[in-house]
Amino acid sequence: MLQRTASVPRTRVRPGRITLATLVLVALLAVSAVLAAAVGQYPIPAGEVVPGILRTLHLAPADPAHLLADRVLTGVRLPRVALxxxxxxxxxxxGTLMQAVFANPLADPSVVGVSSGAALGASFGVVSGVATVGTWTTPALAFCTGLATTLAVYLLSRSGGRTExxxxxxxGIAVNAFAGAGIALMTxxxxxxxxxxxxxxQLGSVNGALWSEVLVALPVIAIGLAGSVTLTRSLxxxxLGERPARHLGVDVERLRVVAIVLVALLVGIGVAFTGIVAFVGLVVPHLxxxxxxxxxxxxxxxxxLGGGALVLVADTVARSLVPNADLPLGLLTSLVGGPFFFWLLRRTRRRSGGWA
Known part of the structure; x- marks a missing residue:
């Protein structure tokens, strides 16, 4: 009975579209990575990106004529692409987890306060001049306060052992407002x-990304993604609804807690190194x-895959659109996400019989 009922949400799966979408996104991500590594104030031919990586890894003979290009590629461009x-x-x-837990396509990771909490921690680090762990102090404060804010939202919303x-x-709205006031005070x-x-x-950027940051973010994000995969069947x-899910053995409260912790982990580590990059968690899962x-x-x-491609393309545009300037990454994602969110609101309203 459990297996038959559990398959109900999967009856609308479109295997052909899934395969095609996955292949297209992988190709888009690969092409975007090559172009992102090639584009910049010091242009590198796209055809030299892969050979340059091979030379750096000593998998191809060194070429003195490409020494500077290889250093720019591996020391500046590739860490930025990876991050x-x-x-x-x-x-x-x-964003996928949040929309599943809230059963609402308009849900966004910022609901649980992780972005605003991280911004408050980063602002405090900048203003106070604290340097407990050197240059890592601001990212560390952002990550810790993002997690703490999420925990506060969860604990404050619990009543009778349950979270509605x-x-x-x-x-989340109240805590976000409080964090916003704290950021305003720090400013x-x-x-x-x-x-x-x-x-x-607060505008977000991956400018100045380092391999050390990539190596810190990679395991944390890998753990978050692996944990998310384990929740997909329960989601x-x-x-089907909370009551049917409980009848089928899903601990809904525990599922929500684990999902929110994973959201805090994923968003917290991202925000810690890049600042606030808006709308990615809303736009990509819904599309x-x-x-x-x-x-x-x-x-x-x-x-x-889509999220990685979107941020990579947005960052490439951000550092290419204006000569000798690096536009904030969050600015471009907001320019795309804002109109999309408005369209989504209108679409949802139409389906419910409201204004057109």
Whole structure:
């Protein structure tokens, strides 16, 4: 009975579309990575990207004529490409979890306060000048306060051993407002240089990415993604409704807790290194759901690939659009995500019989 009922959410799976979407996204991600590595103030021919990587790894003979290009490629471009892909994948996976847990395509990781909490921690680090762990202090503070904010939202929304979705959302709004006030206070107290750092950090950027940051983010995001994969079957059952899911053996409360912790982990580590990159967790999962259906296994896979590709493309445009300038990454994702969100609201409203 359990297996027959559990397959209900998967009846709308479109295997052909899933395979096609996965292949297209993998190809898009690969092409975007090559172009991102080639484009910049020091242009590198796209055809030299792979050979340059091979030469750096000593898998091809060294070429003195390409020494400078290889150093730019492996020391500047590739860490940025890697971090952009990791952060995009993490944000999209977090958005997939949030929309599943809230059963709402308008849900976004910012609901649980992780982004605003991380921003508050980063702002405090910039203003106070604390350097407990050197240059890692601001990312560390952002990550820890993001997790702490999420934990606070969860604990404050619990009542009688349970967490209602509506209460969680309202608590998140209140905590986000409090964090916003804290950020405003930090900005007011900061000097001009620190104020500029806070503002720029909130706009998001992968400029100046380092391999050390990639190596820190990679295992954390890998753990978050692996944990998300283990939840996909339970999320499919939750899509039937809370009561049917409980009858089928799903511990809904535990599922929500684990999902929210994973969201905090994925978003927290991304925000810690890149600042706030808006709308990725909202736009990508919803687009993938429209393309391939609601089954959470394929949805998580395609959203992860799509998120990585979106942030990578946005970052490439951000550093190429204006000569000798590096536009904030969050600015471009907001320019795309804002109109999409408005369209999504109109589409949802039309389906419910409201205004057109």
């Amino acid at each position: 952009a892909v990791l952060v995009g994948a993490a944000l999209a996976a977090a 979705v509506v209460t969680l959302v309202l608590t 007011f107290l900061a000097d001009q240089q620190a104020r500029e750092q806070i503002v720029f950090w 499919d059952l939750l899509a 993938m759901r429209m393309l391939i259906g609601p089954a959470h296994g394929p949805l998580l896979l395609t959203s992860t």
